[in-house]
Amino acid sequence: MPTLSIDQLKPFMVLAAEVRNRSGRLLAPRGMVLSEKHFVVFKTWGIKDVEIVAQDEPVTAEMHQETSAISETTDQETFNKTREKIEMIFLPEELEHPFIQRLVELAVRKQVSRHEH
Amino acid sequence: MSTETLPTLAELISRTSEINSPPLIYNRLNEAINHPRTSVGDIARIISEDPGLTTRVLKLANSPLYGSRQVDSINRAITLIGTKEIRDISLCVSMICSFSTIPKEFFCLHNHWRHSIACGVLAKNIAIFQREPSADRFFVAGILHDIGQAALCATIPQILENIIAITDHENTVLNEIETRELGYDHAIFGAELLKNWNIPLNIHELVRFHHSPSQSDSHGRDATIIHLADIIAQAFGYGSNAEKRVARLDSEAFEKLELSSDQCEMVISQSEQQIDDIIAILTAEL
Numbered sequence: 001m002p003t004l005s006i007d008q009l010k011p012f013m014v015l016a017a018e019v020r021n022r023s024g025r026l027l028a029p030r031g032m033v034l035s036e037k038h039f040v041v042f043k044t045w046g047i048k049d050v051e052i053v054a055q056d057e058p059v060t061a062e063m064h065q066e067t068s069a070i071s072e073t074t075d076q077e078t079f080n081k082t083r084e085k086i087e088m089i090f091l092p093e094e095l096e097h098p099f100i101q102r103l104v105e106l107a108v109r110k111q112v113s114r115h116e117h
Numbered sequence: 118m119s120t121e122t123l124p125t126l127a128e129l130i131s132r133t134s135e136i137n138s139p140p141l142i143y144n145r146l147n148e149a150i151n152h153p154r155t156s157v158g159d160i161a162r163i164i165s166e167d168p169g170l171t172t173r174v175l176k177l178a179n180s181p182l183y184g185s186r187q188v189d190s191i192n193r194a195i196t197l198i199g200t201k202e203i204r205d206i207s208l209c210v211s212m213i214c215s216f217s218t219i220p221k222e223f224f225c226l227h228n229h230w231r232h233s234i235a236c237g238v239l240a241k242n243i244a245i246f247q248r249e250p251s252a253d254r255f256f257v258a259g260i261l262h263d264i265g266q267a268a269l270c271a272t273i274p275q276i277l278e279n280i281i282a283i284t285d286h287e288n289t290v291l292n293e294i295e296t297r298e299l300g301y302d303h304a305i306f307g308a309e310l311l312k313n314w315n316i317p318l319n320i321h322e323l324v325r326f327h328h329s330p331s332q333s334d335s336h337g338r339d340a341t342i343i344h345l346a347d348i349i350a351q352a353f354g355y356g357s358n359a360e361k362r363v364a365r366l367d368s369e370a371f372e373k374l375e376l377s378s379d380q381c382e383m384v385i386s387q388s389e390q391q392i393d394d395i396i397a398i399l400t401a402e403l
Binding site: 040100104110 | 288289290348349351352353354356361362363365366368371378379380381382383385386
């Protein structure tokens with residue numbers, strides 16, 4: 001199972017091992033099919049490299065099962081508080097736009113990770 | 118509102134021009150660039166007359182925004198960044214160094230430029246993602262997008278303070294209150310100011326429409342990039358202190374840009390370190 005640096009990752013590669021941040025929180029489980037979104041999350045949390053399933057290697061059923069377990073285990077309360085603060089700087093009606101919702105999501109993650117380091 | 122009479126746009130422009138002269142170095146660089154026989158050495162000599170500008174240009178040329186190469190002379194920096202871009206960056210640097218008359222109590226100049234630089238870096242990176250030609254002009258337009266805000270603080274601090282206070286109680290954004298109370302907002306004022314200083318259309322038009330890009334006839338797409346960068350900067354903690362809320366998204370313009378949220382994420386993660394570096398370089402002595 002090759003270990004690749006974050007810069008070498010491409011969408012649709014499959015994780016051969018779970019990825020955790022420095023404090024041990026799960027960022028993505030084994031068997032996760034990667035997308036651009038994950039690369040950003042890994043960079044945000046300072047992950048340097050990850051283990052990838054070689055292309056000719058079969059993805060086991062066990063791996064697939066793990067992906068269904070949610071990848072976010074970070075303290076929900078911290079997230080909620082940060083989210084509340086960030087949402088406050090938006091006009092309420094703006095929060096209905098899907099792009100703004102995504103932006104808030106990203107800003108929350110960023111802020112929580114800043115606090116962690 | 119205060120008893121002070123509200124100035125018209127024209128009055129305010131002439132008042133600002135008394136305090137902040139159009140940047141001399143910009144005009145000299147502009148003349149030199151437009152002269153057919155000017156060499157890189159001539160441009161370098163003009164920049165070298167200003168030690169502060171020289172240092173900042175060299176640091177910028179060595180920063181990740183320009184590929185972190187080893188640049189040790191102004192001549193090399195000009196070759197790397199480009200003559201027109203150097204002229205525009207010197208405009209930003211002289212703007213950042215001016216407006217020292219602003220009362221510090223309610224308007225922190227450092228936060229203002231922090232927000233503006235974040236917007237400039239994000240705008241440049243969005244432009245690169247969108248494969249826009251000469252992405253540097255977005256860096257410049259981003260840095261200058263709120264120049265009208267700084268100028269309002271310098272000329273009518275009392276009136277602006279009252280306007281800012283209104284936003285505490287109303288569910289609205291600053292530029293809407295400005296328009297209601299003054300008849301124009303900081304975007305219009307900033308654009309008029311830049312126009313008055315002979316700064317080209319492809320910059321002042323983006324400043325003019327950074328809150329309403331879909332209303333621009335000629336530069337809607339470019340203004341959308343500044344608009345989006347402004348929103349992202351504010352959402353990610355690089356807010357200006359006058360504006361407490363994130364601007365309203367111009368969704369019509371946003372749809373046309375076709376920037377996916379994945380691309381947006383990439384832009385943000387790419388920009389983060391650059392923003393901090395460029396803020397450190399450009400606001401070193403503020």
